[in-house]
Amino acid sequence: MTGRPLTTRELNRALLARQLLAERSPWDAARAVTHLVGLQTQVPGNHYTALFSRLAGFDPRDFSRRLAEREFVRLSMQRSTIHTVTAADCLALRPVLQAAGESSFRSNWARRLPGVDLAELAARAAGLAAEQPRTLTEFGALLRERWPESEARALGAAVRHALPMVQVPPRGLWQRGGAPRHTTAQSWLGAALGTETAPDALMLRYLGAFGPASVKDAQMWSGLSRLREVFERLRPRLAVFRDEQGTELFDLPEAPRPGAQAPAPARFLPEFDNVFIGHADRTRVISDEAKSRSWSGGSRPLPVFLADGFVRGSWRIDADRGRTRATLLLTPFGPLAPAERSGLEKEGARLLGFHAPDAAHEIRFA
Known part of the structure; x- marks a missing residue:
């Protein structure tokens, strides 16, 4: 079926609804992480802020326990970047x-490893991982004995x-850290990988969490190529729209698409949050100007806040050594309406209570 053109604000409200940011969901963390097809967590603890902003009553200690018990894992997934996913996913x-991982390897590392057979390297590395989890530096040093x-x-x-x-705990646990030590998913979970490699089902899940979206959006999100033929196979099952530039967008017919005037509460997001990496065209959530200001020194993304559904500034929490005082510093990228400031202050108080529950709190606008 073919629908009408969708405005940027309509795409924004659809994304917020799919990403559980329009209102906090009562879902359990496993259901939410499954629906979202994982959480990008290049920074190990980012899943806590991401889920705090999406779930009602989210308990970080319970999630940390479940991560330690292997219900969730962190490993290279979409675009060969680290994601937190359920063990099943x-x-x-x-x-x-x-x-996507093999393509990234060919683009970034293969030329540095002439004569190295990737299949042999994988077999040797799997044997080393079975002995004990290791850092990638340790793997490299041991493999160099074979390829000096x-x-x-x-x-x-x-x-x-x-x-x-898989990056094994304590890395990724609540208010803890550790070196990124790795072992294979099969070894960590005691189960074999699946055998399905066709991306059709994955694309349907992608649309459920990020749609409406173009083929280029899906390729950017997944790191996979040649997805046009996949969407053509799926076309009879999908709704088809266009954005304001005329780009063809696909979606699940029954997925939520709120109107442009649907409310969008203040939300605080970590670096690399899902909402930024789901599309080639990210203007549905962040303007080009805001994007240029959301990187520290141009090299590292900043945690940001949403007001009226769009990225409107960055944030950080400063705490003293004993964590007796904690200050949430908000740096708007432009003017904020009084109602937007009020919403950020209320949501900011919740954020401080989440990250520093025993401290005295202060909220300041830079």
């Missing part, structure tokens, strides 16, 4: 996304592209 979806002419850093990076390498 790790096993089922990593084979679908393996092609190769760069150890490149060998270690190749391991993450060749195998589904």
Whole structure:
């Protein structure tokens, strides 16, 4: 079926609804992470702020326990970047996304490893991982015994592209840290990977969490190529729209698409949040000007806040050594309406209570 053109604000409200940011969901964390097809967590603890902003009554300690008990795992998934996913999705979806990892390896590391057979490297690395979790630096040093002419850093990076390498706790646990030590998903979860590699089902799930979206959007999100033929197979099952530039957008027919005037509460998001990495055209949530201001020194993204559904500034929490005082500093990228400031102050108080529950709190606008 073909629908009418969708405005940027309508696409914004659809994205907020799909990403559980229009209102907090009562869902359990596993259901939410499954619906979202994982959470991008290049920064290990980012899943806590991401889920705090999406779920009612989210308990970070319970999530941390479940991560330690292997209900959730962190590994390279979409675009070969680290995501927090359920154990079930790790096993089922990593084979679908393996092609993206191999493509990333060829683009970034293969030229540094002439003569290295990736299949042999994967087999040797799997044996090393079965002995104990290791850092990629340790993998590289050990693999260099087999390929002494190769760069150890490149060998270690190749391991993450060749195998589904889980980053094991304590990395990613609540208010804890640790070196990024890896083992294979099969070893960590005691189960085999799935055998399905066709991306059709994954694309339907992508639309459920990020749609309406173009083929280019889906390719950007997943890291997979040649998805046009996949969407053509799926077309009879999908609704088809266009954005204000005329780009064809696909969606699930029954998925929520609120109107442009649907309310959009203040929300605080971590670096690399899902809403930024789901589309090639990100103007449905962040303007080009805001995008240019949301990077620290041009090299690292900042945590940002949403007002009226769009990125309107950055934030950080400063706490003293004993965490007796905590200040939420908000840096708007432009003027905020009084109602927007009020909403940010109320939501900011909740954020401080989440991250520093025992401290005295202060909220300041830079």
